[in-house]
Amino acid sequence: MASALSSFRRDTDPPVASNRKTLLRFITCGSVDDGKSSLIGRVLFESGSVPEDQLATLEADSKKFGTQGAALDYALLVDGLSAEREQGITIDVAYRYFATPKRSFIVADTPGHEQYTRNMATGASTADLAIILVDARKGILPQTRRHSLIVSMVGVKTVIVAVNKMDLVDYSPFVFHAIERAYHDIAKALNIPHVTVIPVSAVAGDNIAAPSTHTPWYHGPSLIDVLETVEVESVTSNAGFALPVQWVNRPDSSFRGYAGLIASGRIAPGDAITVVPSGRSAVIKRIVTYEGDLDHAEAGQSVTLTLDREIDISRGDVISSSRQPITAAKALSARVLWMSAEPLDAQKSYLAKLATTTVSAFVKAPETLLDIETYQEKHVETVGINSIFTTLVTFDRLIAVSPYGDNRDLGSFILIDRLSNEVVALGLVVTVDELARGLPVEAPPVKRLVFSHDPLRRSLLKTASFAITTLLLAALLFAVGPALLAGSVFALAEIVLFFAHERVWATTRAGLPIEKEFISSGEGI
Amino acid sequence: MSLSHLERLEAESIHILREVLAECDKPVMLYSIGKDSAVMLHLAQKAFFPGKLPFPLLHVDTTWKFREMIAFRDETAKRLGAELLVHTNQDGVAQGITPFGAGSRTYTDIMKTEGLKQALDHYGFDAAFGGARRDEEKSRAKERVFSFRTAEHRWDPKNQRPEPWKLYNTRKKPGESIRVFPLSNWTEMDVWTYIAEQNIPVVPLYFAKPRPVVKRSGAWIMVDDTRLPLEPGEVPQLKTVRFRTLGCYPLTGAVESEADTLDDILSEMRESRSSERQGRLIDHDGAASMEKKKQEGYF
Numbered sequence: 001m002a003s004a005l006s007s008f009r010r011d012t013d014p015p016v017a018s019n020r021k022t023l024l025r026f027i028t029c030g031s032v033d034d035g036k037s038s039l040i041g042r043v044l045f046e047s048g049s050v051p052e053d054q055l056a057t058l059e060a061d062s063k064k065f066g067t068q069g070a071a072l073d074y075a076l077l078v079d080g081l082s083a084e085r086e087q088g089i090t091i092d093v094a095y096r097y098f099a100t101p102k103r104s105f106i107v108a109d110t111p112g113h114e115q116y117t118r119n120m121a122t123g124a125s126t127a128d129l130a131i132i133l134v135d136a137r138k139g140i141l142p143q144t145r146r147h148s149l150i151v152s153m154v155g156v157k158t159v160i161v162a163v164n165k166m167d168l169v170d171y172s173p174f175v176f177h178a179i180e181r182a183y184h185d186i187a188k189a190l191n192i193p194h195v196t197v198i199p200v201s202a203v204a205g206d207n208i209a210a211p212s213t214h215t216p217w218y219h220g221p222s223l224i225d226v227l228e229t230v231e232v233e234s235v236t237s238n239a240g241f242a243l244p245v246q247w248v249n250r251p252d253s254s255f256r257g258y259a260g261l262i263a264s265g266r267i268a269p270g271d272a273i274t275v276v277p278s279g280r281s282a283v284i285k286r287i288v289t290y291e292g293d294l295d296h297a298e299a300g301q302s303v304t305l306t307l308d309r310e311i312d313i314s315r316g317d318v319i320s321s322s323r324q325p326i327t328a329a330k331a332l333s334a335r336v337l338w339m340s341a342e343p344l345d346a347q348k349s350y351l352a353k354l355a356t357t358t359v360s361a362f363v364k365a366p367e368t369l370l371d372i373e374t375y376q377e378k379h380v381e382t383v384g385i386n387s388i389f390t391t392l393v394t395f396d397r398l399i400a401v402s403p404y405g406d407n408r409d410l411g412s413f414i415l416i417d418r419l420s421n422e423v424v425a426l427g428l429v430v431t432v433d434e435l436a437r438g439l440p441v442e443a444p445p446v447k448r449l450v451f452s453h454d455p456l457r458r459s460l461l462k463t464a465s466f467a468i469t470t471l472l473l474a475a476l477l478f479a480v481g482p483a484l485l486a487g488s489v490f491a492l493a494e495i496v497l498f499f500a501h502e503r504v505w506a507t508t509r510a511g512l513p514i515e516k517e518f519i520s521s522g523e524g525i
Numbered sequence: 526m527s528l529s530h531l532e533r534l535e536a537e538s539i540h541i542l543r544e545v546l547a548e549c550d551k552p553v554m555l556y557s558i559g560k561d562s563a564v565m566l567h568l569a570q571k572a573f574f575p576g577k578l579p580f581p582l583l584h585v586d587t588t589w590k591f592r593e594m595i596a597f598r599d600e601t602a603k604r605l606g607a608e609l610l611v612h613t614n615q616d617g618v619a620q621g622i623t624p625f626g627a628g629s630r631t632y633t634d635i636m637k638t639e640g641l642k643q644a645l646d647h648y649g650f651d652a653a654f655g656g657a658r659r660d661e662e663k664s665r666a667k668e669r670v671f672s673f674r675t676a677e678h679r680w681d682p683k684n685q686r687p688e689p690w691k692l693y694n695t696r697k698k699p700g701e702s703i704r705v706f707p708l709s710n711w712t713e714m715d716v717w718t719y720i721a722e723q724n725i726p727v728v729p730l731y732f733a734k735p736r737p738v739v740k741r742s743g744a745w746i747m748v749d750d751t752r753l754p755l756e757p758g759e760v761p762q763l764k765t766v767r768f769r770t771l772g773c774y775p776l777t778g779a780v781e782s783e784a785d786t787l788d789d790i791l792s793e794m795r796e797s798r799s800s801e802r803q804g805r806l807i808d809h810d811g812a813a814s815m816e817k818k819k820q821e822g823y824f
Contacts, residue, residue: 024528026691052799092667092685097660097712103770104530106710118687246540247547251576257573261540290571301527302539302572339687356547414692421696426689477759490744 016346020346023104024227027068027156029147030133031112035068035164038493039133039202040096040394041074041108043224045210049098050077067418074202088363092116093123102228112143115374117150117386118339120223124151125412128232129158136169136199140182149372152190153335153388153428157402159195159229161185162223167187167201173217196226239407240324241265242272242353244400245317257288257304258313262410263355265321267305275311276400277328282307307312316357318400318410328398331433336363340417344383350424352395354413360396361424366381384405390430404428462501469501470494501524531719535568538707540691541670542572542654545632545705546579548695550653552705555641556582556609558594558601559771560727561647564716567725569654581608583644583653587636588613589624589773591749597728614640617816623756625777635686642678645702652695652703660712670709676700702743713769714794722772723789732784745779 015500030036039116044050050058054077062073096107108123110116124130130151130304134144134422151159161183180197187195198207198225199215206212242263249257267273271284287294297303305319309469311419313319321324338344344363352361366389383389392397404411411429477484484490528536545552549642554569556562566582573579584598597824602609602742617635645653658668671693686694697703708716720727738745738760746753748761753775766779767790784793 021531030820087668092682094663094666095659095710096666102537104712104715120685122560123687246543249573249576251573255575257575259543261536288575298528300533300536302536302543304574329547351696356544399570409691412690412692414687414689414694416694418698421694421698422689423694426687426692447719 003281003408013117021099022232023106024129024230024232025106025108025127026129026227027108027110027120027127027151028131028133029110029112029124029151030164031143033445034112034133034135035075035202036112036133037075037077037109038073039131039162039164039200039208040107040414041077042202042205042208043107044077044096044098045074045222045249046205047098048089048303049099059482060158075240079430084399086101093119100224100228105227111308112147113148114143116385118426120147121154121337124154124156125426126152127154127156129227129230130156131162134179134183135161135181136163136165136172136175139175140186143188144183145375147190148186148190148272149335149375149388152192153337155408157193158232159192160223160226161195161197162200163197164200165200166199166206167204167421168188171199171206171214173215177484186479191512194230196220198223198226230266231485238511239322239402240326241263241267241271241319241422242326242375242400242402242407243267243303243305243319244409245313245315245319246356247315248375255306256310257306258319259302260319260356261409262297262299263318264299264407265324266296266298267321271291272322273307273319274322274325275313276320276326277398278312278317280311280313281322282309282311284308314391316355316399318355320400326400326402326407326431329401330393330398331392331394332401333390333430333433334393334413334427335388335430336393336415336425336427337343337387338383338387338389338425339355341385342417342422342424343424343467346385349418351416351418352427354394354399354401357399359399363415364392364394366391381462392433393427401429448509461511462505465505466498466501531711531715534711534715535571535719537691537710538565538568539572539695540705540706542569543818544693545652545703546573546580549703551648551650552580552652552654553583553645553648553650554578554654555581555656556584556598557771558584558598559592559656559657560716560720560731561658561682561708561711561726563601563727564711564719565654565656566601566605566709567723574655577809578605581610583610583612583648583650585637585640586611586613587632587640587773587776588618589636589752591728591747591771591774593729593730593779597726605705610644610645610712612640613643614643623717623752624773631768645678646807650702652705654705654707656708657706658708658711658713658716659706668706668709670706671695672706673697674702710733710786714791717787717791717794721791728771730771731790732769733765733782733789735765736761736779736808738764738766738779744812745781747774747779749774 028036028040058072058076058098061076077163092111094109094111096106097109108127110123117452132144132151134140148159152282154295159321163176163179166176167375183197184195200207200219202208206214208216209224210222218277226252243258243260244263245258246260249259266283267287269284272281273284274281284305285308286306288306294303318326344365346363346365349360349362352359365381367379368389369380369383370388371378372388373384400410401411414423415425415427472499474485477490477493537541556566569578582602590607598609614636617639622632622635629648637676643740657665664682667682671686671688672680674680675684695703700791719725737748739755740746745764745766747766764781765783767784768779768783769779771777782793784790
C-alpha cells in the first residue's frame with residue numbers, strides 16, 4: 001500500500017497549470033463479484049481523494065458491512081445507497097471525481113447485473129474510455145461480452161481490461177495470457193481499436209498505481225498510467241460546424257442571439273451558415289459571451305451567435321456551416337436500446353428528443369434482436385427491457401440529424417412515453433434515410449444568365465458566320481443559274497436566310513459571358 | 526479539442542441552465558449564499574448574457590444564518606439587479622424551533638426542508654436550481670442532474686430517469702417538480718479554482734480572520750450573535766478561523782486556518798485531508814442520513 005502510494009503523483013503536489021488540466025471521463029463495468037467497487041475505491045484512495053473523516057467512516061463501516069474481514073473494504077467508499085449497502089450490489093450509476101496533476105477524472109461507476117444494462121449504457125454514453133473488469137478465476141464471462149458490446153456501441157474507442165483478483169490465482173501469467181488472448185478476439189469482433197489488458201488486484205493494490213513486484217512477467221503500464229496518458233479521440237473533429245439552438249436570447253428589441261453548445265466544428269464571424277431544416281442562409285455577425293466577443297469558437301463551447309440578418313430560427317433548429325450543411329430527415333435507421341419494462345409498441349406515437357428538438361416518433365418493430373452475448377441476430381416476438389436492435393424510426397417532421405459516428409450530439413436521441421413520461425429507449429443514428437432526406441447535402445450548382453445583350457465578340461462571330469453563309473448561298477445560286485445572282489431574288493433569299501441564321505444562333509450560348517455558378521443554398525425545398 | 530477541464534465543466538453547466546429555461550415554465554434558483562451558489566449564479570449570468578437573470582433567486586432563511594451571509598446576499602442581489610425572494614417557515618418560528626434543544630434533526634426538517642417546500646408551493650415553481658455537487662456526499666453521487674420530485678416533494682432514488690449524453694427529459698405531470706444541479710460534476714477544488722480564475726465574489730467568512738468561537742463536539746462554533754446559549758463556564762475566545770462550508774452558524778464548524786487569500790485557500794485545500802462537509806453537524810446523524818433527508822425533500 002505504502003509503496004504504491006509513494007510512486008503515485010497525487011493532486012496534492014504543486015499544481016502544474018492546474019486550470020489547463022484535461023478531463024477524462026471513464027466508465028467501470030463489472031459486477032460486484034468482480035471487485036469493481038473495490039477497484040474504484042482503491043483508485044480513489046491511492047490518488048489521495050479520500051478525506052480523513054471519510055476514511056474514519058470507512059473503518060467503522062468496514063467492520064459493520066465489510067466483506068474483507070478486518071481489512072478496509074474499499075468498495076464501501078463507492079456504494080452509496082442504503083439498499084446497495086444492504087444487498088452488497090450496485091444499482092445505479094455513481095459518479096466519482098479525482099484528479100492528478102495532469103488530469104481530472106470523472107468516473108461513472110456502473111452496475112453489472114444484466115437488469116441494469118440501461119444504467120450501464122447511460123454511464124457509457126459520455127465516457128472517453130471504459131475499464132472492463134474480469135475476475136481472473138472466472139475468465140471471460142457472458143457479461144464481459146455484454147459490457148464490451150455496449151461500450152463499443154456508444155462509441156468508446158479505448159478499453160482497459162482489468163484482470164482482477166490476480167492474488168487469488170497466484171499471479172499466474174498463464175491465466176492472465178489466456179484471458180488476454182480471449183479478449184482480443186472480442187475486441188476484433190466489435191472493432192474496438194485500442195485495448196490494454198492489465199493484471200491487477202484491487203484488494204492488494206497490484207498494478208493500480210505502480211508496477212507490482214508480484215507480476216514481474218508483466219511489462220505493460222499500470223492502470224493509472226493508462227488513465228493519465230491515453231489520448232482521447234474526438235469523434236466530431238472532422239465534422240462541419242453545427243450548433244443546435246437551445247434558446248433564443250432576446251433581452252430587448254435590439255438584441256437577438258441564438259444560444260447553444262457547439263456540437264461540432266469551428267465558427268468565426270463572417271462565416272456563411274445554413275439553418276437546418278428551414279434551409280435559410282445568413283452570415284455570422286458576432287460570437288457573444290460574458291467575457292466579450294470571441295474571434296472564433298469550437299466544439300464543446302456554450303456560446304451565443306448573432307447573424308447579419310433577421311431570419312426565423314427557434315429552439316430545435318440547427319445552425320450549420322453552409323459548406324457542409326447538416327442533413328434534414330424525417331426517417332432514419334437507428335440502433336436502439338430498449339430501457340422500459342413496457343414492451344415496444346409499433347403503433348404508438350413516442351416523443352423523440354434529439355439534441356434540442358422534440359418530435360413525435362414511430363418505431364418500427366424489428367424482425368431480429370441482437371443477442372448481446374453472442375453478437376448474433378435472433379428472431380423474437382416482442383421487444384422488452386435491455387433489447388438491442390436496429391430499426392426504422394420515423395418522425396412527424398423534418399429534423400436536423402447526423403449519423404452517430406459523424407456527430408454524437410446530432411446522432412443520439414431518447415424516446416419518451418407521452419403518458420408516463422418515462423425514458424423508454426436510447427437510440428443512435430446509423431444512417432439517415434436517403435429517400436426521406438429533405439435538404440440536398442451537396443446541391444448541384446445552378447447556371448444562370450447574367451447578361452442578356454450581345455457583346456461585340458458575339459456580333460463579330462455572327463458577322464463572320466453570316467458572310468460564310470452568304471458566300472455558300474451565292475455559290476448555290478450560281479450553280480443553278482448565274483442569272484439568279486442578280487436583282488431581287490438574291491435579296492429576298494438573303495432576308496429569309498438571315499432570319500433562319502439568327503434562329504440557329506438563338507439556340508447557342510457561344511460568345512455569351514453567361515456562365516456564373518450559383519449554389520442553390522436550400523432554395524426550392 | 527483544446528478545452529481545459531474547467532472550460533468543459535463551464536460549458537456543460539451553461540447548457541444545463543439554458544435547457545431548464547427553454548423547457549420549464551417557472552424556474553427559480555435556490556440561493557444559499559455559499560461558494561457553490563456564487564459559482565452557479567456566475568454561470569447563470571454567463572448563460573443568459575447579455576440578458577439579465579431570467580428567474581428569481583430564492584433564499585430559505587432559517588433566521589440562524591451568519592450575519593455576514595445575509596449582508597452578502599442582499600449586496601449580491603442589488604449588484605446584479607436580481608429579484609430576491611426570502612422565505613422563512615413562520616410556523617417553525619412560532620413553535621420556537623431553534624437549532625438547540627429539540628436537536629438539530631427536527632430543526633433542519635422544519636426550518637430548511639419544510640421551509641423550502643412551503644416556498645416552492647407558494648410561488649408554484651416547477652424547477653429549482655441547486656448548487657449541490659456529486660462529490661459532496663455518497664447519496665448525491667447517484668443523483669441525476671435533473672432530479673424529479675413528486676407532488677409531495679419526495680425523491681425516489683431507485684426510479685431515476687436515465688440521462689444519456691446531454692439528453693435531459695424534463696417532462697413532468699402537474700404538481701411534480703424538478704431539482705436541477707448544474708454543478709453536479711464539479712469538485713470542491715474545481716469550485717475554488719474557478720472562483721480564483723474568474724474573480725467571483727464570495728462571503729468573507731471563507732477567509733481566515735480572528736473570530737469569537739467556542740468548542741462544541743470537537744468543532745469551533747462562532748458566536749455570531751447573543752442568541753447562542755453558552756454552557757456554564759463556556760467563554761468565547763478569539764481564534765483565527767475560516768469556514769469551508771457555510772450554513773446555520775450554530776451548526777457550522779470553523780477550521781483553524783491562516784488562509785486569508787484565494788491562493789492560500791487553494792494551497793490549504795491541496796494539503797487538506799478532511800472533507801468539506803465534516804464541519805456540517807447535521808450530516809453525521811447516521812451513515813445514510815443524507816439519503817433519508819433527500820427522500821423527504823431536502824435539497
